[in-house]
Amino acid sequence: MKKSKKLELKNSLENNEYVLENNEFLFRKLMFNPLLRIGGMLILLIFSLLNNERIIHLAKITSNSLVSNEWMFGPVTYYTVLGVTIGLCLLTSLAVVLAKPHLDMASISVLRTTYRIFSVYDLVVFILSTFVCLFFIVMILLTPCNISGNSMNNTFQDGDRVLIWNIGYQPVRNDVVVFDATDYSSASSQTFFIKRIIAKENDRIDYQVKDAHSGWLYVNDLYVQEVFKWEYENLYPEGLSFSNSFLMPKDKILVMGDNRSNSTDSRSFGLVDEKDIVGKVLFRFYPFQKIGNPSPEILH
Numbered sequence: 001m002k003k004s005k006k007l008e009l010k011n012s013l014e015n016n017e018y019v020l021e022n023n024e025f026l027f028r029k030l031m032f033n034p035l036l037r038i039g040g041m042l043i044l045l046i047f048s049l050l051n052n053e054r055i056i057h058l059a060k061i062t063s064n065s066l067v068s069n070e071w072m073f074g075p076v077t078y079y080t081v082l083g084v085t086i087g088l089c090l091l092t093s094l095a096v097v098l099a100k101p102h103l104d105m106a107s108i109s110v111l112r113t114t115y116r117i118f119s120v121y122d123l124v125v126f127i128l129s130t131f132v133c134l135f136f137i138v139m140i141l142l143t144p145c146n147i148s149g150n151s152m153n154n155t156f157q158d159g160d161r162v163l164i165w166n167i168g169y170q171p172v173r174n175d176v177v178v179f180d181a182t183d184y185s186s187a188s189s190q191t192f193f194i195k196r197i198i199a200k201e202n203d204r205i206d207y208q209v210k211d212a213h214s215g216w217l218y219v220n221d222l223y224v225q226e227v228f229k230w231e232y233e234n235l236y237p238e239g240l241s242f243s244n245s246f247l248m249p250k251d252k253i254l255v256m257g258d259n260r261s262n263s264t265d266s267r268s269f270g271l272v273d274e275k276d277i278v279g280k281v282l283f284r285f286y287p288f289q290k291i292g293n294p295s296p297e298i299l300h
Contacts, residue, residue: 034089151257164279195255231267
């Protein structure tokens, strides 16, 4: 056999081995990446479905804060993108399995074309996965919220945007929180209030009479506010004999706006269930010249 023929045969064998090795690598990559993403997306989907009511609340708050529209980046968008991402990964994995026998002995040109197709797919799925993960993190961990109204002046003003911490929050007196006020408001649609926690479970509330119509409100012997008698009566827990002192019930908080003269709060609608708390306000991120956490007001 001539030397040139031997070299040609050697190159041909090496080329076949190269194609086989790279096709096997490509197959593993095309299978592993989609399956990994499917696993991550399924975990997000299961967690979201188990916390669907909370997801809906937080998605609406997030969307309304970012684009002043509670649906554009709301729960429908979130679940749609999540479903499309899972679907693309499943279709890709299925296509790779079906095409595997035909790719095993493919030429170099076919191999390179497959790589290019995979690169486009990978970019699309990466963008979708990143969007879903960021959306999930924003909704579950740090939720942006748009403040409307003047009840928290001068701590927060109308039009301010703040970040809310949602995970594992336990009420602390003097924290500013956002809560679902659907059950505490006359509004026909879902409403969220931002107020300051004045008292929590087991705090002692005292009402010192000033006259027949008003008195002074104290929490753990700290002066809070002069209130009308009917406002104190709204705070008083149901089922107890009325007196000028009581302990805060389990899983309840007393909230007020910092602008006490212009705030609809517990003085009007009573105590708030802890389960209705969306999260604690961490800091203001807009307007940019006022970024930060305003110094909390004290109770006395």
